Amino acid sequence: MNHDLRIDHHSEIPKYRQVVDLLVSDIEAGIFKVGQRIPSINETSGELLISRDTVEKAYVYLRKKGILVSVRGKGYYVGQVNIHKKIKVALVLNKLSNYKRSIYYSLSETLGSKASVDVFIYNYSIGHFDEIVSNQMIHYDYFVILPYFKDDDATGINIIRKIPKKKVLLIDRNLELLKDYPVVYQEYEKDIQTALETGISLIRNYKKINLVFPLNQYYSRNIARGFQIFCQVNQLPFSIIDQLQESDVNKDEAFVLISDDDLYRFIKICRIKNWKPGKDVGLVAYNDNPVKELLEDGITTISTNHDAIGWFAAQMILTGDFKRIKSPFEFIQRNSL
Incomplete structure (x- = not known):
């Protein structure tokens, strides 16, 4: 098993699902191949320092999905490597508002069944932002981040740079020190x-x-x-x-x-x-x-155009064509002027 990946005991993601993610990651990386026996429940329990019941729950889950095959008296073997799992996207926002909800709905709707989107709110707190990134880094394929850190952009930028660059997509703010990152930005x-x-x-x-x-x-x-x-x-x-x-x-x-x-x-x-x-x-x-x-x-x-921000971000994730895009901005005339 990949020793760089560990169970996060403070995460909201159930431990058995974290074990599932680790095993799927190893299978996709070619560490375990079709027909190969994976570590036993006791071995994985000892390596990850979690209960045997938690590991067994993860193995049974993967067996039901057809990813693992169990052989009585011998253990669990890889049943398939062509795993069509959903893309996991973390949408990390400075606060919740109608504007941010529109981005979420557009992002989620455009990604459709190909991805799942979870929302994390850091309320402008550098400490909370760092905690989110540290705890969730191994669990998501992409981080869509609205980087607004009060008066502490430098620290926030350093935290963002801890995430593998290929996983990061910025929205809303165009930060000069992150000009080498893809972004859908306002000017x-x-x-x-x-x-x-x-x-x-x-x-x-x-x-x-x-x-x-x-x-x-x-x-x-x-x-x-x-x-x-x-x-x-x-x-x-x-x-x-x-x-x-x-x-x-x-x-x-x-x-x-x-x-x-x-x-x-x-x-x-x-x-x-x-x-x-x-x-x-x-x-x-x-x-x-x-x-x-x-x-x-x-x-x-x-x-x-809040919907456009979400749409552009989703299209980058789906196509792999990451770039820097200026979000549309418009004057909408109604009766108050």
Whole structure:
């Protein structure tokens, strides 16, 4: 058995399934060939330091799948090596949100029955991210990672580099120090400029445009930089607001809201003032979802195509054609602007 692979006693994957994965890996690698006897239940139990019952459960599972054949009094033998197992994909996200759910559903749907996708959330924690990578590295064929580590990109990058490079596919962020890795990325600074430029004729109907950009959340600062450049190039009066207050919301001004929490607060303020988005104030939300299509007779959004990110990632995995792809970003006009 491959001595580089060991049972992870802290993993959520049952130990018997880990034994199954180890044996399948050895068979696929040619360590055990058709008709060859594999180590006995007692031998594997002693080598991996786990119970005999756990090993027996794994062997019985593989026998039922036809991968192993048992011979009374002699042990277990390899029955087949042409094992069509599913591709195992770990989707590692900084947090869970509607945007991330869309990526998951698109990735999973595009991969279909050829792969299984498990989701891991590290909540911006370097320690938790390191733990996920260390514990799961041997159990997955690919790691699809959204690399967002607060202010500690360098440590996060070093952790990513611990994973065999052929297993890694990045999404969302284009990190300069990982420019040799495949990625489906957003270009935050240019994306917001291009999208708002599409709606410039509508934006000019307002006296001022405001970006509500919460500094206590982990959005890319390049969004704010791109917004500022857009306003300066087009000679638009603008401001960037950290924490949205009722006094910030003025009639005949347009607002670009990055956070959904700020969006819902903005709508509440408008209702208190009896103002309607698209008439009394302009409203543009960041990252589209079905709810925004329904709220306030339709909220105008600027958004990456979340489904496309998942689709591109899945296609790379299915075809083996790994590359660097810019995710589409668009201005979706509705009634709020």
